[in-house]
Amino acid sequence: MNDVERALKRAGSRTNGVPERATRRLVDSAADHGLLDVAYTSLDTPVGEVMVASTQRGLVRISFGASLYRDHFVEDLSWRVSPRILEAPSYFDCVRRELDEYFEGKRTEFELPLDWSLTGGFGRRVLKRTARIPYGETSTYREMATAAGNVRAVRAAGNALGANPLPLVVPCHRVLRTGGALGGYGGGPEVKEFLLKLEGAL
Amino acid sequence: MSVAIPPFQVFLQEHRDHVYRFLVASVGPQEAEDCFQETLISALRAYPRLRANSNLRGWVLTIAQRKAIDAGRSNSRRPTPLADPPERGVEANDAELDAELWTAVRELPPKQRAAVALRFINDLEHQEIGKVIGCSEQAARRNVHEGLETLREVWKQ
Numbered sequence: 001m002n003d004v005e006r007a008l009k010r011a012g013s014r015t016n017g018v019p020e021r022a023t024r025r026l027v028d029s030a031a032d033h034g035l036l037d038v039a040y041t042s043l044d045t046p047v048g049e050v051m052v053a054s055t056q057r058g059l060v061r062i063s064f065g066a067s068l069y070r071d072h073f074v075e076d077l078s079w080r081v082s083p084r085i086l087e088a089p090s091y092f093d094c095v096r097r098e099l100d101e102y103f104e105g106k107r108t109e110f111e112l113p114l115d116w117s118l119t120g121g122f123g124r125r126v127l128k129r130t131a132r133i134p135y136g137e138t139s140t141y142r143e144m145a146t147a148a149g150n151v152r153a154v155r156a157a158g159n160a161l162g163a164n165p166l167p168l169v170v171p172c173h174r175v176l177r178t179g180g181a182l183g184g185y186g187g188g189p190e191v192k193e194f195l196l197k198l199e200g201a202l
Numbered sequence: 203m204s205v206a207i208p209p210f211q212v213f214l215q216e217h218r219d220h221v222y223r224f225l226v227a228s229v230g231p232q233e234a235e236d237c238f239q240e241t242l243i244s245a246l247r248a249y250p251r252l253r254a255n256s257n258l259r260g261w262v263l264t265i266a267q268r269k270a271i272d273a274g275r276s277n278s279r280r281p282t283p284l285a286d287p288p289e290r291g292v293e294a295n296d297a298e299l300d301a302e303l304w305t306a307v308r309e310l311p312p313k314q315r316a317a318v319a320l321r322f323i324n325d326l327e328h329q330e331i332g333k334v335i336g337c338s339e340q341a342a343r344r345n346v347h348e349g350l351e352t353l354r355e356v357w358k359q
Contacts (some may be wrong), residue, residue, distance in 0.1 A: 004353045008322035011300040015226050015323070017219035026214075026242050035246045078209035083250055085209045103343050135304075 005018060010083065018182065027088045035080035041089040043096055044068040046103050047191045050168075052095055053077050053085075058113030061165050064187035080118060099168070105198060108135035110169045114181065120147060123160035133174045136199045140178045174201065205254045207287050208248060209262045217259055218242070221266050221325055227307055227319040228270035230256045241266040265322065274312065306356040307349075313337070314349035321346045 008036050030036040038060065040053040049066035051073045052059065060081060063073050078085050094112060101107035125148035133139050145157035161172040166188055173195045177183040185192035196202040221241055225234040252261070307315055309319070313339050316335045321327045326334070332342035 002350075002354070004350055004357050005322060007299070007303055008318065008353075008356065011303050012223060012227065012323035014296060015223045018236075018238060020223035021215070022222070022238055023218065025235075026239060028241055029243055030238055030246055033243060033247070035243065041253055074209045074211060075206075079206050083207050083210055086211050086214070 003143075005112060021142075024090075027086050027091075028031060028131050030084075030086060031091075035084055036086055038077050038085035039088035039091045040077065040085065041087060041092050042070070042072065043092065043099060045099060047187060052128075053081075054091065054095070055115045055117070057115040059166060059169060060115040060118060062167055062169060065193065093112060098128060102168070103198070108199075114166060114169065118165040121162075122150065122153065122156060123163065125149060126157045126160040127164055127166075127172070130164075130172055130175060131170045131173055135171075136201050138174045138176050138196070138201050140176055141183070142178050144175055155174070158183075168195075171195075207252050207254050207256070208247070210249055211343075213258055213262075217262050220259060221262055223321050223323050224266055226269060227304055227323045228267070229273045230304055230308060232272050237266070237269045241269045246267070257330075257333075260330055260333050262337075263320065263326075267334055270316070271312050274308075277347060278335075289321075303353075303357075306353055309356075310349050310352055311344055312344045314352070317342055317345035318349040318353070320344065333351075 017129065027036065031039075034056075036056075037180075038053055038055055040051060042051050047125050048064060051063045051066045051070065053061040053073075056157070058088050061077060063069060067075075074085060095179070098107060098110050098112055102110070116128075126144050129144055129147040130139075136181070140190075141158045141161070144161065145151060145153045148157060150156070158179055161175055162184060164170055164172040164186065166174070173192045175183070175184060182189055182192055182196075208216075218238075222234060222238050225237045225241070226286045229237050241262065245262050249312070252258075303326065307318060310318065312333050317331050320331045320334055321328075328342045331346070332339045335342065335345070
């Protein structure tokens, strides 16, 4: 290796990586070109860090346990929605505000546009019905199954609620077992209890 | 389940510094950022059509190389912009030396310029350099060699 080669290597290693502002500009530019199919970020809430993702249609995914499942969250959306997915914290001001207001007890209904594309068929009917359960009230898996058109599909309704891609905003925490037991929850039963107490339903 | 291409965010984190450094060498620090944006937007546009087992680094550097050539063309019609003011202190010398070197690299013919940058900035093997700039491994080796010869002449002065 001679002087020029060494100088090139040295100059290359001294060149900084891409500046942070360039990455931010890329996200904006991608959105302007209609190429940002999925944006995501993590948000701090009283029930821990949650991951949130939006498409151009609306909020598509909320997930508890951000630190544990961050990579999986991004890969799953890349696979199921679009690989054109970028971290874009500044695109979630509305989501952040509505969630903050909800956890402060000042908001009883979300006004965020939703993208239902991660749901389908019977499951989507169950979740759309669940979205109409008012703040502070509860329902049961059996009622949801019946409302979605199949009184015997209680287990399928439970599965649909367990796979709810939009917890908190589609309030699957308001659905309890017949007889009053809390039943399961993606964020853990203690989160379900916390939310029901927050809403005054427990 | 077949292997999927990684999420664009993961691809970006892995390759953005490579792309940026290549562009600083190829078009200079002033043009590098615009070229970077254009490269990544083109990549994002084509991304969902990529095959899962693609060589992503080679692919994005190929795009960057084309953008660098385009920038060079439109630049030659414009007056040369003023250089960055030298940085302060001990680093000033290094920064000045680097700037001189990049200027010399940018005056090489496009293929030699890309080949030298890919070899010494991005650490690519000759075979991969050939793929990125669209020539054989031998031709890539020749481009690196000839580029270095020219730089050596400039460097002596």
